[in-house]
Amino acid sequence: MNSIDTSNSNSLIGSSNLLIAAIAWGGMYGVSQTALQYLDPYSMTSIRYGCGALIFCLMLWLKEGRTAFRYDGQFLRLWLYGSCGFCGFSILLFHGLRHAPAEHGAVIASLMPLISALISWITQGKRPNGATLLCTLVAIAGVILVISRGDIANLLQLQAIKGDLMIIIGVTCWVIFSMGISQLPDWSSSRYTALSCSAGLITILCANTVASLIGVSVLPTLERITPVLFEIGYLILAAGVLAVSCWSNGVARMGALNSLLFMNMIPVAAFVIAALQGKAIEPMEIYGMALVITALVANNVLPRIQRADRVAPASSR
Template sequence: MNNRYSKGIIYCLLATISWGAMFPVMTDALQYMDPFNFTTIRYSIAGLAFAIILASREGIDGFTLKGERWVLAWLFGTLGFAGFGFLVFLGQRMAGASGALTASIMMATMPMLGLLTVWLLKKNRPHVSTFGFILMSFAGVLMVITNGNIEEVINSPLNMTANLLLITGALCWVLYTVGGSYFPDWSPVRYTTMTTLLGMISVIAIDIILIFNGKIAAPTLPAISIVTPHLLYMALVAGLLAVLCWNIGNKIITPTNGVLFMDIVPVTAFIVSALSGVVPSTIQLGGAGITASALILNNLNQRKLAKAKLSLNKMVPGQS
């Protein structure tokens, strides 16, 4: 293994470990501030940091939207930051003590959700075998969120709502990630920065509407003071550092290999949660293992299918 590939692995590990730890961090933060105000402040900090990086790398031209598909960029930014930030952490808070574990497992389903999304948007239908792994992945998720008691979850509107919010939030992030393919001429830093800044229009607007309608209270200075360490971690570590490490790492080892590191997210969340007193049950650990196995097996299957297709193309000249 060469040094460059080793660096790619380290970058992906740093990103996924950072993302895994963010759910236990949010468990504590959500005791003092609602997910809407927290997300607004978090992405305000992250957006400023990304803007500084873009300005230093691409100058003022990096912010130019003339002739660009800025409405589409705003839509993906809204999905990625308002959709993911609001829905996932609202779902986590509603899920209670086990919310961090459930949310982290939902993140591990993103590669599978991505296959379905690409099928819908790009008309690129997954192989039949892939659907088996998708079902296997969601079976694992079901074990984690129900802890073996499906009837209780079905009969609990609160739990059902929390789980729907989590899976919808995960889907929002998948759509945001796929959105990068619609801007092939934008660098990863520019796509991240511009969608963050445009998405913040929606984030702030939703937050203000909720405050004025009395749905949430305006953030107070004491509350902001208490969650400042959480905000800095979520904005600069789980946000800025993790995204940059993820982009760099995937560029080195390719997304096919990088996607396997999504398994680190629930593993990290489980470890941090256990250290803070929230120990997953045997059934939840088994469900996490099933979801992780589905991700790995699907990755190996995709490699096999790609190799077979390449061999076929060599045998049939002109086949694309």
């Protein structure tokens, strides 16, 4: 009985953590667009992950001690993954949100599980099964429906498509970063996050410096930061530290497969927040989001059914 209670408690805590992370990420897109009215993508990324790296390192020190800060010959690997995840994802996402609606970014972000499957196919030759490929096509159709709002002419608007493409590339960068933890199986997620973020911060600051020199970034002043202190705090604490910590805790309790289902809440949260802000949401956007969520749920559930069908005959013997 105690084991059942423990299992239920573990699932409840894990589900709560994953839900908090998904909702925090869902709100990130609208908050980012507000902050972008005062700051450029490079300055925002430097502030967000400059502070984020300090907090991640403090949490790692409290959890694992000073010895966890050794790179053990993995600095180059962590720098590459950190540059891809924290620099590439953030700068591309913020650039994309200058042109694309926040809700579109959230829908694209929910495609991470399917993007991960495609990357594994390209890099490791692990071809997805037919069900996953079908789910991918359905999800892509849903994203196109959201982006176009059911009107093909919207796909020809260069600025909007440019924004969506930047977000897609940025999300792919985050998927690559997330897959990097499997390359270091002996490392905790806290150590991987803190050290890769610290290494990636070098690339972020270099990118910000170059952007400032060529005139596409302006060093943030107090006058620019003050109006969006809440938004910056949200990006650092809620969508950064809280979301990443809750996600890692939830995955540890629920497993990766169960956790992926909660990615569906990211676009739902973004659309609900947009509606509460009074933004007009067209039916085609809702239909497209529903298609994406259906594809993600199916991609998660179908492998379970297939495994159950294989186990059933074996157990009957």
